[in-house]
Amino acid sequence: MKTRKPLAGKTLCCTGVETKTRLQIIKNIDTLGGINYDDLMTDVQYLIVGNRKTEKYKFCIKYRPDIIFLTQDSIIKAYENWKIGEIDEIRLEDYKLPIFDEINTCFSRVDLPQFQIKNLINNASFRKSHIREEEFTSKKLMQSILDNGGKAKESLSNNQDCMISADPRGTRYDKAIEWKIPVVHPIWILDSILRGAALDFEDYILQEDNDQLYEKGCNDWNEIINPKPIKEKLPPITTNKDLPKKVNKSHKAEIWNSIMDNTKVQKKSKEQDSTWNDEESDSENEEPLKPTTTIDKKSKSTLFLGFCFLFVGLNSRESELLSERIETFxxxxxxxxxxxSITHILVSANQGNHTPSTLKLLPSETKQKITNGEIKLVTEFFIERCIFYQKVILDRWGQPIKGLIQSTKKFKISTTGFTGIELLHIGKLIKFLNFEYCESLSDQRDLLILNINLFKESFMKNSPKLFQYKCKDILNCPTYQSGQSSVSLLSAKSKIDAAKKWNIPIVSIGYLWEIFEISRYKSILLMPEISNQQWCIYAPINYTRPKSLIEYIKNLNEEAFVTKSIEKGSDDENLIKLPSPKKIKTKQKYGKLIGTSSPQSIRNKLIEISKSNNSIGEMEENNQNKENYDITIDEDLSSQIRYEDDESMNNQERLLKKLDNSLNKNDEMELVQIRKRRRR
Structure with a gap:
């Protein structure tokens, strides 16, 4: 029986590896007895490379000469060979990443004058005894690329990774610049061979200065040319009875400075640090493996060791809760x-665009430190994310959102595919906007936000622009949670189908974040167009629902979509107003309308009516079969209109009797005729 696993004592880390492959690698490392880190810890010995354009690789190639680079399939191949019994021991050095693996190059005007070659070698101490002048020929340099896994041609195409040239002139050079293909100096080839891995193109971009030495590709060439043996860390001797127990790692280590800001924190073991890789958001969408929310009371975590927080604008309850959590760590x-000693100033996330005014009372020295980056400005989201993932994560989620402005219109928004701390924070942000967060989806919802990582393979093929949104750390939302299976694909697909059926727009989290981006430093909340391919997954073609929420607001127009109050008589009162739908009512049979005013005006009106061709009697005869009829009333009489009933008839009779004495004889006969007609 084997007493030791083949990767015992080995520490590894992945970069640029797709999530599915990465999960398989981690599983195999665990089976083989190795330790996997999601962060680039100081004791990492091997970096498994799936993509060289990641920050981890660039950092290691320049500052970590002790790191050995492995191919993406190295662990999987080693595991398969070990599993079928072909090997008992695994030598990871046999799976090294070829120096120029999958790098496609173009050669153009590579030959250098002899004095330039001597200048490059003699004035850079690390090259003197390791690089020879005769290696600077086009043929040998091209062969070096081919021998180390790369591709080399003299023709240029727009799918090549770089162009090797010593002369910044010519048609191919101009075309490479036009196509944004990096043009690097030939010394990059020999330095990369000396380093044992392809160096960053940016440090070898061709310059017009012939005296340029191009020696910044690595920060510690001395250790490269005089390597120190790797000390293999062997685990303590254990018995089968002791195997289930975990090795306690309580000593501290310095996490990669771009994430930890040179702060000492506790080194996470394989079980503690199985987290989503945040710092590589520009190139890979990796997810948390096992987010840890439990706290070991016997051994407090040093997660926030060395951090000093100042609370600004928080109420007593918020301060009490956050203080307890921070001090626990x-x-x-x-x-x-x-x-x-202040390292972080913490403000409430719902302050939004009011954050600058909240910080006005701080001393000018403190404000200057915030501007210079010496003091980090964070929200309670930062504390929650760090505790959830058990590592320090300073990204857009944990920073004040300057474009967060409350809406006066409540839209109903649902989500699908999110889990963990991101789901919690998305719900909070929706509520901070004064929208309504709905856990369930129905035909009454206005928007569905989908985690695009749930269908990453399909979206990368059909809608790649979804992953090109500028805030890439926002897109990196996990699709599963510790102790549970993946977010239900069936449930998400059902919601998508239902949203399409109900004409509900479907967008990525990028749409929510774009609201904040375009509303920065504005007094009103602005809404981006939904149909933009950077976040749009589905937008209804018909107009039963509008294409954007802002259009939806204008159509409903129940209230202005602004944050400031509107006073009567102000300019803001002149908003678009749509008439309410008119309800068709059954016509009621009212009596004819007649106006009352002074006796003289009534007399004149009656005489005028009697003399007209359309007298009252004639009109009644012509319309006796009609259900309803309205008489047009002059404006001066319209203020005293009543319906003609028995009481009004009696009142008119009394009024007319009073008028008899004042009317002349010529009018008397006409009035008699009018009375007769009206009594019929």
């Missing part, structure tokens, strides 16, 4: 705004 709280 050995962070410090200060109330002194002049304290020189």
């Amino acid at each position: 050995q962070g410090e709280i200060t109330k002194d705004v002049y304290d020189n």
Whole structure:
């Protein structure tokens, strides 16, 4: 029986590897007894490379000469060979990444004058005893590329990774610049062979200065040319009884400075640090493996060790809760705004665009430190994310959102495909906008936000622009949670189908974030167009629902979509108004309308009517079969209109009797005729 696993004592890390492959690699590493880190820890010995354009690779190639680079399939192949019994021991050095693996190059005007070659070699100490002058020929340099896994041609095409040239002139050079293909100096080939891995193109971009030495590709060439043996870390001898117990790693290590800001934190074991890789958001969408939310009371985590927080604008309840969590992880709280040890200023996430005014009372020295980046400005989301993932994550989620402005119109928004802390924070952001967050989807919803990582393979093929949204760390939302299976694909697909059936727009989280981006420093909340391919997954073709929420607001027009109050008589009162739908009512049979005013005006009106061709009697005869008829009333009489009933008839009779005495004889006969007609 084997007493030791083949990768015992080996520490590895992945970069640029697709999630599905990465999960398989991690599983195999665990089976073989190795330790996988999601972050680039100081004791990582091997980096499994799926893509060289990641920050991890660029950092290691320049600052970590102790790292050995492995191919993406190295662990999987080694595991398969070990499983079928072909090998008992695994030598990871046998799976090294070829220096120029899958790098496609074009050669153009590579030959250098002899004095330039001597200058490059003699003035850079690390090259003197390792690079020979005769290697600087086009033929040998091209062969070096081919021998180390790369491709080399003299023709240029727009799918090549770089062009090798010593002369910044010519048609191919101009075309490479036009196609944004990096043009690198030939010394890049020999330096990369010396380093044992392809160096970053940016450090070898061809310059017109012939005295340029191009020596910044690696920060520690001395250790490269005089390597130190790797000390293999062997686990303590254990018995089968002791195997289930985990090795306690309580000593500290310095996490990669671009994430941890040079702060000492506790080194996470394989079980503690199985987290989503945040710092590589520009190139890969990796997800949390096992987010940890439990706290070991016997051994407090040093997650916030060395951090000093100043709370600004928080109420007593918020301050109490956050202080307890920060101090549990050995962070410090200060109330002194002049304290020189402040590392983070914490404001409430719902402050949104009011954050600058919240910070106005801070001393100018403190404000300057915030501007210079010496003090980080964060929200409670930062604390929650760090605790959830058990590592320090400073990204857009945990920073103040300047474009967060409350809406006066409540839209109903649902989500699907999200889990963990991201699901919690999305729900909070929707509520901070004064929208309504709906856990269930129905035909009454206005928007469905989908986690595009749930269907990443399909979207990358059919809608790649969804992953090109500028805020890539926002797109990196996990699709599963610790202790549970993946987010239900069936449930998400059902919601998508239902949303299409109900003509509900479907967007990525990029749409929500774009609202914040375009509303920065504005007094009103702006809404981006939904149909933009950077976030649009489905937009209804017909107009039963509008293409954007702003259009939806204008159509409904129940209230203005602004944050400031509207006073009567102000310019803002002149908003678009649509008439309410008119309800068709059954015509009621009212009596004819007649106006009352002064006796003289009534007399004149009656005489005028009697003399007209359309007298009252004639009109009644012509319309006796009609259900309803309205008489047009002059404006001066319209203020005193009543319906003609028995009481009004009696009142008219009394009024007419009073008028008899004042009317002349010529009018008397006409009035008698009118009375007769009206009594019929």
